[in-house]
Amino acid sequence: MTYTNLLYDVEDSIALITVNRPEKLNPLNIDTVDALDACFADISSDPGVKAVILTGAGEKAFVAGADINQLTELSALSGQQWGLRGQQVFSRIENLTKPVIAAVNGYALGGGLELAMSCHIRIASANAKLGQPEVKLGIVPGYGGTQRLPRLVGKGRALEMILTGDPVTAEEASRIGLVNRVVPLDELIPAARRIASRILENGPVAVALCLQAVNQGVEMPLDAALTFEASQFGLSCATEDIREGTRAFLEKRKAEFKGR
Numbered sequence: 001m002t003y004t005n006l007l008y009d010v011e012d013s014i015a016l017i018t019v020n021r022p023e024k025l026n027p028l029n030i031d032t033v034d035a036l037d038a039c040f041a042d043i044s045s046d047p048g049v050k051a052v053i054l055t056g057a058g059e060k061a062f063v064a065g066a067d068i069n070q071l072t073e074l075s076a077l078s079g080q081q082w083g084l085r086g087q088q089v090f091s092r093i094e095n096l097t098k099p100v101i102a103a104v105n106g107y108a109l110g111g112g113l114e115l116a117m118s119c120h121i122r123i124a125s126a127n128a129k130l131g132q133p134e135v136k137l138g139i140v141p142g143y144g145g146t147q148r149l150p151r152l153v154g155k156g157r158a159l160e161m162i163l164t165g166d167p168v169t170a171e172e173a174s175r176i177g178l179v180n181r182v183v184p185l186d187e188l189i190p191a192a193r194r195i196a197s198r199i200l201e202n203g204p205v206a207v208a209l210c211l212q213a214v215n216q217g218v219e220m221p222l223d224a225a226l227t228f229e230a231s232q233f234g235l236s237c238a239t240e241d242i243r244e245g246t247r248a249f250l251e252k253r254k255a256e257f258k259g260r
Helices: 030-044 076-094 111-118 145-153 155-164 170-175 185-200 204-217 222-237 240-250
Strands: 006-011 014-019 051-056 061-063 100-104 107-109 121-125 129-131 181-183
Touching: 006 030, 014 030, 014 185, 030 076, 051 061, 051 111, 051 185, 061 100, 061 111, 076 111, 100 111, 100 185, 107 111, 111 129, 111 145, 121 170, 121 185, 129 170, 145 155, 170 181, 181 185, 204 222, 204 240, 222 240
Parallel strands: 014 051, 051 100, 061 107, 100 121, 107 129, 121 181
Antiparallel strands: 006 014
8 A cells, every 4th residue: 555655565464654755854734734634544453453653764863843834824713724734633643552662763743742752662763752742833733732641741841842842852752751762773663663563472462452441441430430341341251362361361371262
């Protein structure tokens, strides 16, 4: 499959998506956003893809932000539509029932950080810089930054990043919980593959149900979220995978899950 401004490859059931505009540090324009939407829609219905790694081309940037040339043309109405479109696509990524790992190489700024935050797990290279610098352009983050960032790092730390526009280093991002871990640049994709492969050893239905439980439950009051978790647990108990998983445990062998 081919997508505008994206490279796409699948190996061992793991899709590797690379935002491919390295000459401009992989900025997000509307064509790239539309391509990401189409790509993740295809992935959601492709049984051959069980996990996703998302990264940027080159060594300098994951996604360095939005395409500034397109931003200058926005009005109040078209700006709102631009934001809603990006939010729709990033919500598709966040709500995918297959794990998505952001491999953040270099700059993840503005829409780039918002894209990374829509992924389920984030790994950063040691040279990464992550930030929401929109205020420096006189605008507000529009692809979910004001909402996902405080949910990940807390309100105070998020407001400092958003209101100053100053980026944080990979190590600081790890310290505040914005990324899961930091690795050398040449280890970034191998590390992401190792995590994806580790996830794929587990029951795929259980993985999907866990993603739903966390993504939806975190927005609910605790009592409602616990009830939702119990329903997800119940669904997992009705699968063939639980029979195989428990049997394999008792027989001291590796489970061979069928995803049903």
